[in-house]
Amino acid sequence: MSKLSLINKYKSLVEDGKLNNDPYQKITIAKLSELSEELSLKKENSFLSRLSNFARREKIENRKGVYIWGGVGRGKSMLMDLFFANVNIHNKKRTHFHNFMAETHDLIHDIRKNDKINNVPDHAAKLISQKAKLLCFDEMELRDIADAMVLNRLFKGLWKRGVTIVATSNRPPEKLYEKGLHRERVLPFIDDLNKNCEILEIKGSEDFRLSARKGMKGWFNPLSNKNSKILKEDFFKLTGEMSPKTDHIPSSGRQIFIPSAASGVAFVDFSDLCEQKLAARDYIEVASRYRGLLINKIPILNDYNRNESRRFMWLVDALYEAKCFMICTAEKPIDDIYTGSDWRFEFERTKSRLRELTTTPR
Numbered sequence: 001m002s003k004l005s006l007i008n009k010y011k012s013l014v015e016d017g018k019l020n021n022d023p024y025q026k027i028t029i030a031k032l033s034e035l036s037e038e039l040s041l042k043k044e045n046s047f048l049s050r051l052s053n054f055a056r057r058e059k060i061e062n063r064k065g066v067y068i069w070g071g072v073g074r075g076k077s078m079l080m081d082l083f084f085a086n087v088n089i090h091n092k093k094r095t096h097f098h099n100f101m102a103e104t105h106d107l108i109h110d111i112r113k114n115d116k117i118n119n120v121p122d123h124a125a126k127l128i129s130q131k132a133k134l135l136c137f138d139e140m141e142l143r144d145i146a147d148a149m150v151l152n153r154l155f156k157g158l159w160k161r162g163v164t165i166v167a168t169s170n171r172p173p174e175k176l177y178e179k180g181l182h183r184e185r186v187l188p189f190i191d192d193l194n195k196n197c198e199i200l201e202i203k204g205s206e207d208f209r210l211s212a213r214k215g216m217k218g219w220f221n222p223l224s225n226k227n228s229k230i231l232k233e234d235f236f237k238l239t240g241e242m243s244p245k246t247d248h249i250p251s252s253g254r255q256i257f258i259p260s261a262a263s264g265v266a267f268v269d270f271s272d273l274c275e276q277k278l279a280a281r282d283y284i285e286v287a288s289r290y291r292g293l294l295i296n297k298i299p300i301l302n303d304y305n306r307n308e309s310r311r312f313m314w315l316v317d318a319l320y321e322a323k324c325f326m327i328c329t330a331e332k333p334i335d336d337i338y339t340g341s342d343w344r345f346e347f348e349r350t351k352s353r354l355r356e357l358t359t360t361p362r
Contacts, residue, residue, distance in 0.1 A: 006032065006033040006083065006086055022075065022202075022204065024201075025202060029082070029083075031066060031200055035065075035066055039087055039089050064163070068080065068201075069169045078242060091131065093134070096247075097140045100135070100137060104128070104150070119157075121153035123157075126157060129161035132163065134164045134166070135158070135164070137168070139169065139289075142180060165196070172199065173193045173194055174190060214360065216234050216360045217360065218357070218359055220328065220329045221330045221331060221332055222331055223298075228329055231329050235267045238265045239263040245260070246258065246261070252281060256282055258272070264290055265293075266293050266294070267294045268293065270308075273295075276311075280317075293327075297329060298312070299331050327358065328358060334351055338350070
């Protein structure tokens with residue numbers, strides 16, 4: 001993948017009307033194109049190639065990644081996914097940062113069973129680097145003390161072993177874990193992040209997912225193949241060129257399965273989230289992962305499915321608090337979707353929030 005081909009890929013998406021022509025996105029894709037070319041150069045092994053690219057390789061070894069930050073809906077994940085899909089390197093991994101840290105803590109737990117290993121986070125970095133030389137993290141956000149305690153040694157070990165890091169975040173490095181407990185443990189990592197990665201801000205206030213939703217309905221009823229088809233079409237409009245994939249969200253020792261997600265938007269059936277044994281805190285994790293949720297096949301809610309109704313209320317509350325959007329297919333209009341008595345009083349608030357969450361821009 002050459003520098004020009006990735007830039008041209010972005011241009012073609014703009015020309016096809018799948019992306020808006022945004023100057024800050026163009027700057028970011030140009031930087032990612034440079035990194036893509038540099039990573040491709042690392043694969044070349046011939047003597048003449050190494051000799052002709054000596055100066056360029058010195059620059060490559062000094063650049064260990066790119067950190068992209070900006071407001072919601074600015075296209076950060078989309079640009080990273082475009083880079084990841086096209087970069088010419090096989091041993092690469094793209095994951096949500098929260099998932100990566102959950103997997104890393106499990107790995108560290110296993111390593112600690114060996115008393116002979118002193119620097120456990122560094123050994124974890126060694127094992128991770130053997131499988132991936134490029135790590136792409138969506139939504140780098142530090143949430144708890146467990147991450148803070150291992151982060152610096154872990155990433156020092158990754159960079160030391162030549163792993164390239166590309167990450168997206170809603171905040172600049174200096175504001176990561178801003179009010180967290182023992183933040184001093186994170187400050188060396190933040191310093192290294194600034195030294196090892198090119199920090200790119202995608203400025204501007206326009207939420208491209210908001211503009212993409214203009215003219216879309218937010219609530220379709222009754223349930224029908226036609227309405228489900230429209231919902232899927234809207235999902236593909238919102239996710240653009242990115243191929244949807246399954247997702248697994250770690251939450252309180254369990255994995256919440258999401259059948260289809262891309263570009264910060266997820267497509268689920270009602271049964272995927274509300275017919276599973278999930279708690280309110282699980283829905284908070286779901287809401288923190290996505291900007292929007294498309295929910296298919298919401299049935300009439302009543303006393304016969306009171307547990308499923310309650311979970312749906314928790315889901316709506318979590319999405320509302322996280323300022324997400326919803327697009328749904330349902331058996332009945334919002335005002336008629338609940339016919340039971342157990343949650344009649346509480347569901348009045350749910351209906352109000354549903355109307356707000358499913359209101360689309362005009």
